[in-house]
Amino acid sequence: LHADFFASPSFNGNPDVLALMASLNANSVINGPVPADVSKVHLYHSPTDNIVPYECSVNASAVWGCDLTDLEVKDDHLMAGAEFLLRYMRLWDLLGPFIK
DSSP, X not given: OOGGGGSTTTGGGOHHHHHHHHHHHHTOTTTSOOOTTGGGOEEEEOTTOSSSOHHHHHHHHHHHTOEEEEOSXXXXXXXXXXXXXXXXXXXXXXXXXXXX
16 A cells, blocks of 8 residues: 555545545445444454454444444454354354364
């Protein structure tokens, strides 16, 4: 990425970076409409995720008013994904102890 991308908030006036940031903000799930039935939304995220910042789920949970469950696996994004899938399949209680 160009160095201007990291020069927030002005981005050194770079029109390409400004256009990209405007597009990202306009298409953000946080800036969009709240899901129609938030009771069906439940977020899962690892506080130690090394790919997707944990604050993304914290912000979504706060804006939408939905539940957020902190995943127990503290290793990385991949292992957090494995935990999520096991929870989704309702196998976490059975298999989770082997990967914690």
